[in-house]
Structure formats: C-alpha cells, structure tokens
Amino acid sequence: MKERYLSILILVLSFFVPLTAQTSRGVAVTSVNRIEGTVFGPERSGVSNAFVELRNDLESTVSQTRTTSSGRFTFTGMAAGRYYVKVTPAGTDLADQTKEVQVTTGISVRSSDTEYVEFTLNFKKKSDAPTQKAEAVFAQEVPPEAKKLLEQAADDVKRDQQKGIEEIEQALAIFPNYFDALSLAGQQYILIKNYEKAYPYLIKAVDINPRSYSVYYRLGYAFFQLKQYKAAVEAARASTILIPGSVDGQLLYGTTLRITGNFPEAEKVLLKADLIAKGADIETHRQLALLYNRLNRDQDAIDQLEKILALNPSASDKDEVGKVIEQIRARIKRKTGATTPFSSFR
Numbered sequence: 218m219k220e221r222y223l224s225i226l227i228l229v230l231s232f233f234v235p236l237t238a239q240t241s242r243g244v245a246v247t248s249v250n251r252i253e254g255t256v257f258g259p260e261r262s263g264v265s266n267a268f269v270e271l272r273n274d275l276e277s278t279v280s281q282t283r284t285t286s287s288g289r290f291t292f293t294g295m296a297a298g299r300y301y302v303k304v305t306p307a308g309t310d311l312a313d314q315t316k317e318v319q320v321t322t323g324i325s326v327r328s329s330d331t332e333y334v335e336f337t338l339n340f341k342k343k344s345d346a347p348t349q350k351a352e353a354v355f356a357q358e359v360p361p362e363a364k365k366l367l368e369q370a371a372d373d374v375k376r377d378q379q380k381g382i383e384e385i386e387q388a389l390a391i392f393p394n395y396f397d398a399l400s401l402a403g404q405q406y407i408l409i410k411n412y413e414k415a416y417p418y419l420i421k422a423v424d425i426n427p428r429s430y431s432v433y434y435r436l437g438y439a440f441f442q443l444k445q446y447k448a449a450v451e452a453a454r455a456s457t458i459l460i461p462g463s464v465d466g467q468l469l470y471g472t473t474l475r476i477t478g479n480f481p482e483a484e485k486v487l488l489k490a491d492l493i494a495k496g497a498d499i500e501t502h503r504q505l506a507l508l509y510n511r512l513n514r515d516q517d518a519i520d521q522l523e524k525i526l527a528l529n530p531s532a533s534d535k536d537e538v539g540k541v542i543e544q545i546r547a548r549i550k551r552k553t554g555a556t557t558p559f560s561s562f563r
Contacts, residue, residue: 254334256288263288267306311338355426363391412439430459464494
C-alpha cells in the first residue's frame with residue numbers, strides 16, 4: 218500500500234461499534250413509546266458513534282446512547298411528555314445540536330407512539346473547531362454521464378440503498394478510476410457489512426488519491442472486521458498521519474495495535490484518542506480497560522471501567538461492568554496476578 222501523506226479536508230465517517238440504544242430509567246412505562254432518529258453531517262452522510270442524550274422536561278437525563286454506523290439512534294419505553302434530544306459528536310469538528318420531541322399516547326394503555334427526529338449537524342465556528350489538518354479536495358476530469366449517475370446514486374442511497382449501489386457500479390463501469398464513486402461504493406458496502414466487497418474499492422481509491430483520511434479509515438475498518446489486523450494497522454496508521462486530531466482514527470489504530478500485541482504503542486495511541494476526546498469517548502475507555510487488563514495493571518483497568526459508568530450511568534451493561542470491577546478488585550486482594558477474562562465485556 219502506498220504511503221503518501223499530505224494535508225486534507227476532514228470528512229469523518231466513523232464505523233466503530235456503537236453502544237445499543239438504552240431504555241429509560243426512573244420513568245413509569247405504560248406503553249412502548251419510541252423516539253427514533255438519524256444524525257447527518259453537512260454533506261448528508263450519517264454521523265456514527267455520536268453521543269445522544271434524552272432529557273425530560275425537568276432537564277433530567279432519561280437515557281443515553283450512541284449512533285450506529287449509518288447515524289441512527291433509538292430510545293424506547295419513555296412515558297408521554299416533552300423531551301429534548303441532544304447530539305454531541307465528540308472528536309469531530311461538528312457542533313452539538315438539541316431538538317424538542319413531544320411523545321403522546323392514545324387512550325389504550327397498549328397504544329404507543331413513535332416519533333422521528335432528524336439532525337443535520339453544522340461545522341463548528343472556526344474559533345471552536347479543533348486544530349487539525351484538513352482533507353484536500355481531490356479533482357478529476359469525469360465523464361458527464363458518470364458524474365450524473367453518481368449524483369443520482371448519492372441521493373438514492375438514502376432511500377433505496379440497493380438502487381444507489383447499482384448506480385455507483387454503473388458510474389464505475391463508465392469511469393473505473395472515478396475516486397468519488399470508489400469511495401462511496403466502499404462506504405455503502407461497509408454500511409451493509411459486506412466488507413469483502415468493500416475493501417477492493419477502497420484499495421483502488423487510495424491508489425488514485427492517497428490523501429483521503431476517510432478512505433484510509435474505512436479501509437482500516439473493513440480489514441478490522443475481516444480480522445486482517447496487520448493490514449488494518451497500516452490503514453488506520455495512515456489515517457492518523459493524515460488527520461492526527463481524529464478520535465475515530467486514533468481509536469481504530471490503537472485498537473488494532475492492542476489486538477496485534479503491540480501494547481506499548483497501543484497505550485500511547487489510545488491515550489492520545491482520550492486526550493482528543495477530552496475523556497468523553499466511552500469506546501476509548503473500553504479499549505484502555507481491555508489493554509490494562511491484559512497487562513495486569515488492575516487499578517488502571519478499574520479506573521477506565523469507572524469512567525465508562527460515569528459517562529453512561531444508565532447503560533444496559535452497567536451491572537456487567539460493575540461485576541468486572543469487583544472481579545478485578547478481588548484479584549488485587551488475592552494478589553495472585555491472574556488475568557480476569559473480559560470475554561462477556563468485549
């Protein structure tokens with residue numbers, strides 16, 4: 218894989234494993250009400266792994282979750298009333314956004330309400346944006362018919378993904394070196410979890426334009442899902458060179474380093490991700506906990522697990538995390554040095 222790194226315009230698309238939507242806490246539930254939504258970036262691409270908080274009319278937190286790889290989120294089980302949904306895309310140059318949602322139910326206690334809310338996030342003001350390199354615009358001379366097909370595909374994938382993918386393929390049949398089409402093809406195949414199909418498009422894309430953070434990141438993620446960890450390390454490392462200030466890039470790089478056994482470097486990279494995220498990224502703390510557990514650094518592992526609980530006290534796996542903490546504390550007390558497996562916590 219070629220390694221040519223220049224300054225580029227950020228297009229952050231995270232596909233890391235999100236947290237599942239959490240049910241409400243401390244609210245009387247008489248029906249299965251739902252709030253569903255999608256978080257888009259300025260270019261109408263889904264923003265993944267964004268922190269989403271549901272608050273009630275008294276400004277108390279009801280539930281918290283993360284967006285999926287396509288930017289979707291769901292809350293269930295809340296009572297009727299007025300709520301506020303706040304989206305915080307930590308580690309990106311996108312601004313927070315809050316919207317009001319009114320949940321209603323019918324006469325029957327079995328009735329339910331589903332409300333849909335859509336967010337289109339804007340970039341932060343320059344004074345608020347993180348200091349990081351930007352992804353360079355890549356220009357190509359593209360046949361008009363291929364360009365028209367891709368423009369249509371970019372719109373169609375939001376409503377009919379299969380139709381959009383077919384149009385991308387048609388554009389590539391006309392112009393096989395069409396960078397934007399290759400990039401979009403890789404993205405769409407990742408969204409449907411067809412990683413075998415995704416990575417050849419992304420490899421070709423980085424050959425044509427080796428300055429794209431987003432393509433290197435997607436390539437690293439595809440290899441990660443295919444358990445091709447050495448290739449994932451190299452692609453993820455390239456993404457961090459292109460945009461050092463990306464939490465997602467540093468997190469993917471640090472995770473693959475941990476899995477491949479490069480523990481000292483993994484710690485450096487994951488701590489850098491934590492610094493960039495200002496301690497607000499749950500998955501970074503999870504990966505650090507796994508790393509410290511592997512290294513028998515028990516108190517450090519506990520510290521990371523406690524940060525996870527502090528960030529998301531209503532998490533569905535909070536009891537499981539608490540049990541792991543107690544297991545590690547018992548290990549410290551016994552002073553055996555034996556490693557407590559995180560099998561269920563992974």
